[in-house]
Amino acid sequence: MNQAARTHAPTPTHTHAPELRAAARRITEGWAERTASYLPRRRLVGGAAAALAFGIGLPGSAHAAEADAKRLAANPFTLGVASGDPKPDSVLLWTRLAPRPLEPGGGLPKGKITLQWEIAHDARFGRIVQRGKVIAHPEVHHSVHLEVKGLDNDRVYHYRFRTGDWISPAGRTRTAPARTARITEVKLAAVSCQAYHEGYFTAYRHLADEDLDLVVHLGDYLYEYGVNAAGGARKYTDRTLPAHFNRETRTLGEYRLRYGLYRSDPDLQAAHAAHPFVLTWDDHETENNYAAGRAEAEGVPPEEFLLRRAAAYRAYWENQPLRLPQRPKGPDMRLYRRLHFGRLAQFDVLDTRQYRSDQLYGDGWHPPGPELDDPARTMTGAAQERWLLDGWQDSGATWNLLAQQVTFARRRDVPGAGHRVDMDSWDGCPAARRRLLDGARTAGIGNLMILTGDVHAAYGFDLKADWDDPRSRTLGTEIATTSVSSGGNGSDRPGNHEDLTRANPHLRFFNGRRGYTTVTLSERRARADFRTVAAVTVPDAPITTAASFVTEAGDPGLTPV
Structure with a gap:
């Protein structure tokens, strides 16, 4: 990383003050007592309470009694299986036992449960590569995070778990290719924003049938909002959801239940079973539009929000195929990380929520003011920013992909004077955006692609050296994938289509349907296919390709196919 970038990287201004963390720890014991139905019945004192309640020490149940898996009368694998964060010699395998996932506790006894696992070269499991045993601990809601090592690089594997009958x-x-390997192609899908109450996850059923190397999830895996008995826009007539879903999630038990609801969806399960996922979060996994050090909009005490955040982070880790370095420590969780696919692609996965400066002028669209230009404003925090820019300096990949949450390119709502920008996006921290673009240019990153979620629409942007001059140098591309279901059915041409396209000449594509985006990388070009479903308020809607674009290696900018 260049010295200039180090000089101007801001010092974090929103890290958790020690007194707030101490306050969160002080109320942990009382919180654990209030949620005793989800935690082991034992006396919790001080830091030990925080460790148990928030997963500081894992697994944390070395002395828990062993439950008899033979006595499980109902299928405990109702939430399916998943894999994630592929490396050249290893992959993370996940499952969670829950015979009744929509009930508190998942319908399991308090004890730990032993599972057998196996991984094979073939779908019939005739050529077993490895097998073993792993324990599902009650303190982590009987979830399993199994790192299988010693695998061949760049190879497909099949896996499964067994317990009792x-x-x-x-x-x-x-697995990923070796970092030094020359490979000809990587194909991924980008997804985000799957509000259960706003429609079916049909896009995932189609995604499961795609030929992909990985799926990149860019946040809003669940929503904290209540879901009524009919499943919201799903309008169930053959089932009724329990009343405890029809309130906002705040406690560990409520977040766990919400993941049980979402992960019980068969289309989501199919996608996880078909492809390894690389995940990052946005805001709704915790609370809408939250920022570092910020209490909820309702004005609750800051330490209470840290406690809520700790519960949300723990439930997130329990329910995702994430490796052990990502496990939370109280209200903190290091989610940013780096993966490689040979010499072809480097993936830098960002967390633009946990460390960001608070939004100015409220959370939504607002005319820009002078405070926006404060160089201390940050989306990533200083440590993560340095990590990213240093990683670019060391990258030898043809393509550098930045997997992150909110719109990066400048996005004005109307042309000319009187325009507004979204304070929850990178427009709320333009100095931080400029540091990243300058850092990419200094590092010689010629093929920068930013993958974005959040906006419930599909965008294709050129990233410009000067946003006010459409003829200025193009520094990279941004592919914003639409939502899986959030926002309802949407339309091909949203009502603000004309204003946005006129106000942002670097915007090459804009579509408001639901779906996902596939990106195919080769040594010469990258191709983005924006895939959209006809509707999400009815199941089994068909999917089409709304548009396709390419960007040439060494010549950034989106060109329609």
Whole structure:
């Protein structure tokens, strides 16, 4: 990283003050007592309470009694299986036992449960590569995070779990190529924003049938909002959801239940079983538009929000195929990380929520003011920013992909004077955006692609050296994927289509349907296919390709196919 970038990287101004963390720890014991139905019945004191309640020490149940898996009368694999964060010699395998996932506790006894696992070269499990045992601990809601090492690089594997008389669905995963390997192609899908109450996850059923190397999830895996008995826009007539879903999630028990609801969706399960996922979060996994050090909009005490955040972070880790370095420590969780696919692609996965400066002028669209230009404003925090820019200095990849949450390119709502920008996006921290673009240019990153979620629409942007001059140098591209279901059915041409396209000449594509985006990388070009479903308020809607674009290696900018 260049010295200039180090000089101007801001010092974090929104890290958790020690007194707030101490306050969160002080109320942990009382919180654990209030949620005793989800935690072991034992006396919790001080830091030990925080460790148990928030997963500081894992697994944390070395002395818990062993439950008899033979006595499980119902299928415990109702939430399916998943894999994630593929490396050249290893992959993370996940499952969570829950015979009744919509009930507190998941319908399991308090004890730990032993599972057998196996991973094979073939879907029939005739050529077993490895097998072993792993324990599902009650303190982590009987979730399993199994790192299988010693695998061949760049190879497809099949895996499954077994406990008692029950066998899980089989999953398919793959390892990454060796970092020095010359490979000809990587194909991924980008997804985000899956509000259960706003429609079916049909896009995932289609995604499961795609030929992909990995799926990149860019946040809003769940929503904290209540879901009524009919499943919201799903309008169930053959089932009724329990009343405890029809309120906002705040406690560990409520977040756990919400993941049980979302992960019980068969289309989401199919996608996880078909492909390894690389995940990052946005805001709704915790609370809408939150920022570092900021209490909820309702004005609750800051330490209470840290406690809520700790509960949300723990439930997130329990329910995702994330490796052990990502496990939370109280209200903190290091989610940013780096993966490689040979010499072709480097993936830098960002967290633009946990460390960001508070939004100015409120959370939404607002005319820009002078405070926006404060160089201390940050989306990533200083440590993560340095990590990213240093990683670019060391990158030898043809393509550098930045997987992150909110719109990066400048996005004005109307042309000319009187325009507004979104304070929750990178427009709220333009100096931080400029540091990243300058850092990429200094590092010689010629093929920068930013993957974005959040906006419930599909965008294709050129990233410009001067946003006010459409003829200025193009520094990279941004592919913003639409939502899986959030926002309802949407339309091909949203009402603000004309204003946005006129106000932002670097905007090359804009579509408001739901779906996902596939990106195919080769040594010469990258291709983005914006895939959209006809509707999400009815199941099994068909999917089409709304548009396709390419960007040439060494010549950034989106060109329609």
